[in-house]
Amino acid sequence: MDFSVISGLLAFVLYVVACLIVIRQLRGEKAPSRRSILIPGLLAVIAHAISLWEVIITPQGLQLGLFPVASTVAMTGTALVLISSLYRPFEWISAMVYPFAALSIPAMLWVNTGYVAQPLAHGLGQHVFFSIVAYAVLSVAAGQAVLLSIQDRQLRSGHIRGVMRLFPPMQVMESMLFEVIWLGQILLTLAIVTGFFYVDNLFAQHLVHKTVLTLIAWVVFAILLGGRYLRGWRGRTATRFTLSGFAVLLVAFFGSQLVLEFILKR
Structure with a gap:
């Protein structure tokens, strides 16, 4: 199995786990703990970044098609939420960004729009x-x-x-x-x-x-x-x-x- 797929699937699972943790805490009417957001979220972003690197960086140039760019935006947004959560109560938004980041991964890996990588x-x-x-x-x-x-x-x-x-x-x-x-x-x-x-x-x-x-x-x-x-x-x-x-x-x-x-x- 391709390394980009392995790291992408790992990121997908971590995003889902992190999202479920946050939703469970919210349903219990308890403010999400920063640890429950940061640890799985950070691991997911790292795995996501590795997968994106493998997909976007090619010998022909950069693969900047619709879904790779959308997935990059999703990962960047998630990383920004995680960093912001250290000093601002942005943990509420994590329940929204985790699902989008997770869903962007299968599209990035398996949907081919015919975009040709370019330098x-x-x-x-x-x-x-x-x-x-x-x-x-x-x-x-x-x-x-x-x-x-x-x-x-x-x-x-x-x-x-x-x-x-x-x-x-x-x-x-x-x-x-x-x-x-x-x-x-x-x-x-x-x-x-x-x-x-x-x-x-x-x-x-x-x-x-x-x-x-x-x-x-x-x-x-x-x-x-x-x-x-x-x-x-x-x-x-x-x-x-x-x-x-x-x-x-x-x-x-x-x-x-x-x-x-x-x-x-x-």
Whole structure:
């Protein structure tokens, strides 16, 4: 059996185990212990990274197809949640990121879209790095926005139920959300800037739609951050802008990549 498959399956099992541990603790209305998150999660990320290295690094160049990149984003997001959990109560999001990271592994290993590995063009490495980390950070922001939306809905109904009673206060949740969005926006800016350095012809490289949608997402997040600073936006407004911006960003890369690889076969 290929080493990438062995390490990938190991990561899959560890993600599932870690997720089950967190869900079990949440069902018992007990805050997840950081040890139960960090140990299996860290081992899963290491095994996942090894599998990704074997899949993406090829003699012909980098395999940056839809599913390898999606799996890389999932792994990076998981790693960010684990690191953030050391100093911020991000353990709640682990119950959301573990399943996505686990499901991305079989797709990475066994779904072939026909993408051909290519050597990196000059400057592409920085763009790819910033893009992947930006997607991962803003994915975490989207997860935080979903939790904040649930918390806000229950507060408005006047009845906090289940594990939501263990969540940090809403002000803390909002503060964490905007911290993540600021980081994601900075990384997205760097991804856009470095991207323009290596793109020679947007039309020839089939990047017009991806570029336009990414810029739209950047504007959405910029408006949200400006509204927060100038008008104190919070609650539903914050979650709606966050999820809208993230949805546009998903279509920008994954939607366009899906069309290119599955329909246009490019």
